[in-house]
Amino acid sequence: MTLQLHKSSIQKHSKITITGSKSESNRLLLLQALYPELAIDNVSNSDDSIVMSKALSSSSVEIDIHHAGTAMRFLTAYFASRDGRDVLLTGSDRMKERPIEILVDALNQLGAQITYEETRGCPPLRIKGKTLSKHKVTLKANVSSQYISALLLIAPRLENGLELTLDGKITSIPYINMTLDLLNQIGVETSFKNQVIRVNPKVNGLKIKHLTVESDWSSASYFFSIVALSPIGTQIELSSYKQNSLQGDSVLVEIYKAFGVQTKFDTNSIVLKKIEDVTSKSLEFQLNNSPDIAQTIAVTCLGLGVKCHLTGLHTLKIKETDRLVALQNELQKLGAKVDITNDALTLYATSIINDDISICTYNDHRMAMAFAPIALKTSLNIEDHMVVSKSYPTFWDDLKVLGFKFSK
Helix, strand or coil, X not given: CCEEEECCCCCCEEEEECCECXXXXXXXXXXXXXCCCXXXXXXXXXXXXXXXXXXXXXXXXEEECCCXXXXXXXXXXXXXXXXXXXXXXXXXXXXXXXXXXXXXXXXXXXXXXEEECCCCXXXXXXEECCCCCCCEEEEECCCCHHHHHHHHHHHHHCCCCEEEEEECCCCCHHHHHHHHHHHXXXXXXXXXECCEEEECCCCCCCCCCEXXXXXXXXXXXXXXXHHHCCCCCCEEEEECCCCCCCCHHXXXXXXXXXXXEEEEEECCEEEEEECCCCCCCEEEEECCCCHHHHHHHHHHHHHHCCEEEEECCHHHHHCXXXXXXXXXXXXXXXXXXXXXXXXXXXXXXXXXXXXXXXXCCCCCHHHHXXXXXXXXXXXXXXXXXXXXXXXXXXXXXXXXXXXXEEXX
């Protein structure tokens, strides 16, 4: 279904509560499956986390995770290490095109038994759960951090723990550190020195048995964009957030200073306020550690008539869609000139934004949410608008609270 967003203006002051981080939730859900005594609060209500939770509690032989990429990677490692549990792990048509061979090869090196049901290197996967006694493996360091985190999360339940060597320049270090920090919080001993990560086995006795998930910074990015595109003085309060966040996308606080957005931390909330107009005509951001906010930043720059050059985006090509191509297509519809490579996107400033354009979402939640703020500048249509449920089911309700006007 298509949602028509009318050109809107928002309230001067608003307050929104955002659900728990999908990244933290899915990590903690897997750890809870390994250590059932662990209790979790503020778990994400996203489709991905719901799918993850159902899969972990399922006794079915075939498990379908639909479009949930994080779940596919984490569950591949989880089921591979469950002795005596045989499953067929499958997903949507797009999921069956997304590469997973690097993770499968690493698990098989540790003693797992995983084979491909259809296309080599991609799901569906036939997994015969085993006790994994080997503990040393090497991965290319520039792969998706989810492959690395999948191995780290099961490591404390492996017979001899894990020694993971990363070869080359490491991608998305904050997400690796998030995984290690959560392990440390429950009492698992880890180390990350030079290019080697070690995780010691832990049979029982958690240090902490109750954890609260921080709200999702990726979801917050759309409100940073909204404030940036609004008049000076506009303010939005978001909860619940921590100043010492584990999430890589918390870099938004620094990035959006360039767009005139000030962020203040107040107990468990952040207050975003537009304090000045953009002064730079061209901005550059290296997003190697936070590629999921690239779409948001590009649309913000379009709305403000600012040129931007975004790098560190190579992992976007293997997401729900090829996000670089998708961004180029949809930004160009709105009147922008956009160049892309395998790793970067350059958007050239334009003073005219085309009106009443239909934005294709490519079955990608972030395409829908990243483009929505442009309704502060022009009317547009968002196709398949409920794709947002993958990570942020109440997104449109929250935009309505702010003052956005739309119709179906």
